[in-house]
Amino acid sequence: MNFELNDDQIMVRQMVRDFAEEKIRPGVARRDEKEEFIAELLPGLAELGLLGMVTPEAYGGSGLDDLSYAIAIEELARVCPSTAVTVSVTNSVCQEPIVRFGTEEQKRRFLPHLAKGEHLGGFCLTEPGSGTDAGALQTRAVRDGDAYVLNGSKAWITNTHVGKVFVVMAVTAPGTGAKGISAFIVTSDTPGFHFLPHEKKMGLRASITSGLVFEDCRVPAENLLGQEGMGMKIALATLEVSRIGIAAQALGIAQGAFEEAVKYSRERHTFGVPLADHEAIQFMISQAATQIEAARLLTYRAASLRAAGGGPGQSQASSMAKLFASECAKAVCDTAVQIHGAYGYSREYPVERFYRDVRVTTIYEGTSEVQRMVIARSLLRD
Ligand SMILES: Cc1cc2nc3c(=O)[nH]c(=O)nc-3n(C[C@H](O)[C@H](O)[C@H](O)COP(=O)(O)OP(=O)(O)OC[C@H]3O[C@@H](n4cnc5c(N)ncnc54)[C@H](O)[C@@H]3O)c2cc1C
Known part of the structure; x- marks a missing residue:
């Protein structure tokens, strides 16, 4: 490629x-x-x-x-x-x-x-009692004339408070598992749509995340996305593509932390020479650069595949990119803090922020465990 x-x-x-x-x-x-x-x-x-x-x-x-x-x-x-x-x-x-x-x-x-x-815009799949096990979500949508009435709550939703348009997954046919879930486009000015207080997060502190509640929230029937029962299919198809974006986010974080580490290793002197002259530091930098390049190749490969029409290999490619890029980025940020010594532990240096910001990339839009499940499924199904 x-x-x-x-x-x-x-x-x-x-x-x-x-x-x-x-x-x-x-x-x-x-x-x-x-x-x-x-x-x-x-x-x-x-x-x-x-x-x-x-x-x-x-x-x-x-x-x-x-x-x-x-x-x-x-x-x-x-x-x-x-x-x-x-x-x-x-x-x-x-x-x-x-x-x-x-x-x-x-x-x-x-x-x-x-x-x-x-x-x-935002996307509401996760609930207080269901994250990885998304099919266990409880928010209900009941048809009532020309509307669906939504009741339930969502957790850990990005772009709440500032967002207006949300793609929301809710159960329309209880007892039928994932096939009973439907997707709706819901605007935050709909009566009965309430945001909960902001989460106090470890990282990504300049983004907004919170729960939200639907209380007899009447959503016009024409806001049903796809057909009734297609909600989980829509969610999975969406995540299959959006994971490329999270891989790219992790890649960018790794690149940013890496550049800071290289810069610092040239400025800081120990034993009369720049840190960059010590072989141990050079090996850390070599390892990080190689990890970043490998993550970039997997991420660009998944994106290029999608640009060429996707197909059956897409979910595996997206999950491999997201898994590898996020795990690598975590390791690279850790290395960047190590190269900074005590100053890496200080809020005065950007690597401290990258170290906190990167942590969520192995958690949201499917944890690393979920990516491994998706990859294994695609490898073992044939
Ligand atoms: C900052 C932030 C923003 C987010 N934004 C959104 C958003 O916009 N919209 C949205 O819908 N969600 C969002 N999320 C939620 C996120 O997608 C979920 O947190 C994630 O899917 C994991 O779900 P959980 O937290 O309930 O963990 P759980 O499902 O409770 O899992 C806990 C741990 O157990 C592991 N685990 C669970 N089941 C298995 C299994 N079968 N085998 C092996 N391991 C397992 C998981 O990998 C994880 O390590 C966001 C989360 C964060 C932190």
Whole structure:
């Protein structure tokens, strides 16, 4: 597989890198420290088309190819993982399923606002009692005339409070397992839709995560996404693609931490020479660079496969990319802290933030254990 980037992809990389360096980097530490959402960055992100990357131009998006999308998320995460997750979620788990499974009317109603960044989107699968075992979700949707009435609660949802459009999974046919789950497009101004207080997180502190509650929340029947009973299929198809974005996020975090470690190893002296002159440090740097390159190849391969139409190998490729990139990124951030010694343990240095931000990448959009299950299933089914 050839990963030579074309002119458009090179341009996207440069454009996002410039924006991240000039506009995002100056406030990263402050926003993390104060748990301040990235609101000030949204107009700039929208102007560059980054809030509607997966939506076709016909609906107001930038219609980027999958590899360009991954590159953009990687570049955002290299500087600010909180920005990367906010952008990734509104694109890949909100707009993507509407593009793929929505009716023409739903696309026209929701996508232009999302793609232009007037609204942010989210995805509600996880509940207080069901994360990995997503099929055990309890939120109920009962048909009542021209609406479905939703009752239940969701947990750990990204882009709440600031988000307007949410793809929500709920049970329409109890007792029938995953086949009884349906997907709905629900707007946060619907009566009976309530956000819970923000989670106090270890990392990604400039992104928003919280639970939410549906209390007799009447969702118009025309907001059913796909057919009744298709909810789990839509969720899994969405995650199969969005995991490439999380792999790219992990990759960007690893790259950012790695660059800090290399810089520090040249500046800090011990025993009369820069750290970079010690073989032990050189080996750490070599190992990290090799891990990052391998993660990049797997991530770009999964994105390129999707751009070529996906197919039966997609879920395995996406899960391998997400598993490998997130586990590598965790190891690279650990190495970056080690190279910084005590200063790596200080909030004054960015590697401390990367170390906290990276931790969730092996947890959300399917834990590493889930990725291993998906990979094993695809390997052993034939
Ligand atoms: C910052 C953040 C943002 C998030 N954003 C969203 C969002 O926008 N939308 C959304 O729907 N969800 C979101 N999530 C939720 C996330 O996807 C879940 O936390 C994740 O799927 C794991 O579910 P859980 O936390 O319930 O863990 P559990 O399912 O309780 O698992 C606990 C541990 O047990 C392991 N485990 C569970 N079952 C098995 C098994 N059969 N075999 C082996 N190991 C197993 C897991 O891998 C994990 O290590 C977010 C989470 C975080 C932290």
